[in-house]
Amino acid sequence: MKSKLVLAWRNIWRNKKRTYITLASIIFAVIIATFMRGLQLGSYDKMLYDAIRSSTGHIALMDKSFWDDKTMDNSMEFSQDLEQVLDQDQSLEFWVPEILGGCLISVGNNTRGVVVQGVDPEKKDAQIRLREKVIEGSYFESEDQAVMLGKDLASFLKVGVGDTVVLLGQGYMGMTAAGTYPVKGIYDHPMADFNRRLVFMPLAAAQYLFFMEDRVSTVNLVLKDQGDIRQETALYRSRIDTTTTEVRNWESMNRDMLSAIESDNFFGKIMIGVLYMVIGFGIFGTILMMTMERKREFSIMMAIGMQDYKLITQVIFESVFIAAIGAIIGLIISFPVVYFYSLNPIPITGENAQIYRDLNMEPVLSISTKPGYMVAQFGIVLIISIIASIFPMYNIMKFDIVNIIRGRQ
């Protein structure tokens, strides 16, 4: 084994220039692939993470009809008993009971359809850090009879802190929900919909407005460890009335996003595939030249008694060796950079930032540091190097050693 390594090393460096070029191409490909994959996987993680944290939770409790028809009538009872279980659940990072209701908001002649979110202010802050986003007035408290507006909505309605808005919508059991509320604070959230179409109100006030008493639309649970989903789902199934209420997991609540990710990921893989195919041909050329220019010594080795499969093993070994060196150097170069940008997401500025905001995404590029995809690059390069040696191997088996030694070939 050791001598095989030494021999492979010596053979690789017989043509320094060629080896440098081959290595450079592998290193380049691994770096590009690592960044592309890192950004791609990082953006998926970020999208899902944001969606889970700021809206669906890992799991959510809701009425069985609510997911398809988000009305007050499809709300669920939020009992003290359930609240106690949630409060004592050590597996939760936080949980948020919410009322979601469609309303018309109007001030003077300006009217717009919005979603009113009735929430516990502290829990909401834990969830989306809304407090620090307040740019005017102050953050709401659970006893308030007031609302918080996004800055775009506020400027559309031409209201400021202390002004009154009118909310009109439909409450539980078809009752008319109507009320006037002062604006307590105005916030600026990086996602467009938050600024344009959301109105926050304390949970108790919302329950009163919509005649919900002790009912809520959903309770969203974010776990400390995503791995606990199964047992947490089971726990809450046993605590709710499963004839009317269900426990949904994040996958079922983010289907559209997941399928968008899946198709994007597919194209991402194709891109990487094309990149590696180009590199694969480079490796192939190198290996082929390495065997063809050593025709004579290979023939001598076989003439004096070396079996062709042993020679082939040596060639594969050399090929894998080059590939491994390239892949390792590539990863060594890219890892610190990837790691740095994973800790310091790259902010997106200018027009592109607005595109992100319009898509309800935070305008940053996040990059994944999951070791899996980096190890995968290493594996892919090794596999390519083996595939690239198939034809040269076949060539060796077909060598006409007598004529090569005679100098006729």
Add this chain to the structure above:
Amino acid sequence: MSIIHTHNITKTYNPDTVPVHAINGVTLSFNEGGFSAIIGPSGCGKTTLLNMIGGLERPTTGTVEVNGETINTKSKRALTEFRLKNIGFIFQAYNLIPVMSAFENTAFIMELLGWPRDKIKSRVMELLEAMDIADKAHQRPNQLSGGQQQRVAVARALSTRPKFILADEPTANLDSHATGNLLDMMLKMNEREKTTFIFSTHDDRVMRRARRLIKLDDGKVVDDARS
């Protein structure tokens, strides 16, 4: 005692297009411990005959027997195995593996056969000393003269004490001093290790030292003289 027999062997190249009858019915025997030279004009079939004896090429008709075993019907893999275990080869030039030192080249066959490390080491040094190139043990072939390279090739061919050594014009690329030197070495090993040598040559100096001269012309044996 005779260890190699060829029975009326022929070799025809390109039988379907432009047939070249390289060997036309050769029947020969070689005894153990011999030092024989195959001679004749260029193109008379010396290399072809050696290759068939050594299991590198198969005769078109006839048989080659080594130690009573017919070798021309063996599979490719079995022939390789046969060459590894029975024959030492020396070619005209570029015998050695460029990335290996003289030591490593000499050790090559013993390593293929899986000899223990210390046994390989002592055998290599013994041979390199006998060939008078022990001081060059760690040089690569491109740091050796042509004669030195051929001596390493002889050391490698002798290393596992094969039944016989086939050498195809081993001195063709050497000057007369190096040729004399190499012949001395080969004769010494022929006497010391009782190794059978069969080689082809054009070279008068080689012919003079051989104990048997087989003359080929047009693929046939025209003279077989022992001294």
